[in-house]
Every structure is written in C-alpha cells, then in structure tokens.
Amino acid sequence: MNRLASSGRRALCPVTTTTNALVASSSLSQPHLFSTSLPLALARLSRQYATQQQQQNQPKQPKANRRAVTPFNDDGRIPWRQLSATERVGRAAQQSFNFGVVIVGMLLTGGVGYILYTEVFSPDSATAYYNRAVDRIKKDPRCLELLGDAKKITAYGEPSSSRWRTARPIAHDTSKDRYGNDHIKVHFNIRGPKASGRVAMHMVRHAGQEDYEYQYFFVDVKGQQRIYMENADTSATKDGEQKPFRLFGIKWT
Numbered sequence: 001m002n003r004l005a006s007s008g009r010r011a012l013c014p015v016t017t018t019t020n021a022l023v024a025s026s027s028l029s030q031p032h033l034f035s036t037s038l039p040l041a042l043a044r045l046s047r048q049y050a051t052q053q054q055q056q057n058q059p060k061q062p063k064a065n066r067r068a069v070t071p072f073n074d075d076g077r078i079p080w081r082q083l084s085a086t087e088r089v090g091r092a093a094q095q096s097f098n099f100g101v102v103i104v105g106m107l108l109t110g111g112v113g114y115i116l117y118t119e120v121f122s123p124d125s126a127t128a129y130y131n132r133a134v135d136r137i138k139k140d141p142r143c144l145e146l147l148g149d150a151k152k153i154t155a156y157g158e159p160s161s162s163r164w165r166t167a168r169p170i171a172h173d174t175s176k177d178r179y180g181n182d183h184i185k186v187h188f189n190i191r192g193p194k195a196s197g198r199v200a201m202h203m204v205r206h207a208g209q210e211d212y213e214y215q216y217f218f219v220d221v222k223g224q225q226r227i228y229m230e231n232a233d234t235s236a237t238k239d240g241e242q243k244p245f246r247l248f249g250i251k252w253t
Helices: 002-057 086-123 126-139 141-147
Strands: 154-156 171-176 182-191 196-205 214-221 225-233 245-247 249-253
Touching: 002 086, 002 126, 126 141, 126 196, 126 225, 141 196, 141 214, 141 225, 171 245
Parallel strands: none
Antiparallel strands: 154 182, 171 182, 182 196, 196 214, 214 225, 245 249
C-alpha cells in the first residue's frame, strides 16, 4: 500500500509541475501584454485630444466680405440664396427692367420693319410709285423733247437747306376719305440737260377694290405746256374701247 501511494505521488508530480508552469507563464504574460497596450492606448488618446484642442483653438476664418448687391452693380454671380431681402428686391427690379428693355426693342424693331415695308418695299408705297413715274418719264417722247437725254435725267425730292444733303425726301401724302377710298399724292422734282420740271401724281383706290387708279400724273416744265401722263377726266373709257392694262396695281393707258 505504501508503495502504491508513493508511486501515485510520483505519477502525479509531472502533471502538477506542468500545470504550475502554465499558470506561472500566463501570470507572467498578462502583465507583459497590459504593460505594452496601455501606453499605446494612452498615446492614441492624447493625439486625439491634441487634435480636438487644436481644431477648437484654431481661429475661424472670417467670411469673405462682398459688396452689397444693387440693381446697378448686380452681375448675377452671387446665388439667389445668398442675397438679403433688399438685394433680392433689387435683383428682381433689375431683371424686370431688362425684360422691359427687350420688349421695347422688339416693338421698335417691328415698327421700323413695318415702316420700311409700307414706305419702301410695298408695291403700293409712295417710293414704288415714284420709281415707276421716273421710268415712265424717261421713256416718254414728249418729256424727252423738253428735258433732254434720258440717261442724264435725274429725279429728286424736296429741296433741302443743306447743300451736302443728297438724299432729299419725296413729298407724299396718304389718306382715307369719308367714303373709305384710299388716296396717295406724290410730288417730286426732275432735271434734265435742257430743262427742269416738277412732277405731281394722285392715285385713288376705291373702297372694295385692290388696285389704285390715277386721278392725274403730269409733268410741269417752266415756260412749256403741261404734259399729262395720266388724267382721269380725259382718259375715261368709252363704250367699245379697249380697257386699260393693269400692272402693279395701277391702271396704265
């Protein structure tokens, strides 16, 4: 019995020794790990704290100063959300004014275009009748006999006080009578190598008609008998006669 007990004690000794060694090693390793990780954690916390303190102590950068926005200096670069109430009113006023200028410009452009068409480009304009009248005078033998060579005949508007002004206005008048008839009257001057004269025309477009008819169209040269190119009093169509030819809204005889 004593031998068995002693042999059991000897068998258990290695196990106990190993266990004790593991406990000793673990007890030695834990303080070592703790002593290594604690300084790292403290260093990390100190760096974070220093960063926060530096950010808090850093002076805030002042906002960039900008000039006040007014209707006279607003260029639209500053966003709407950054404007004050007064500045927004100023910008709205500026944009309204700009919009009004655009509308007025469009109306003026349309008005100029309308005047150019009715006074120059329209076949029923005074300028168009003036050009046709000059062409007829240059082809009429009676006028050429008094004025001279057709290539040297010139026509011009009313005399001007400026000797340098070459584009003289053509005197003309457009009106509508109480019966709804449209009237156009044109007066201008003409000069040739032999003499000078004055031309007068009167056209009427009766209500409900599309074409103008001559009331008169004559050339006056001083000291000579009046030359009638058109005369409604003497050119009335008689029964059986051929009706006058119409071109460009004018009745030609």
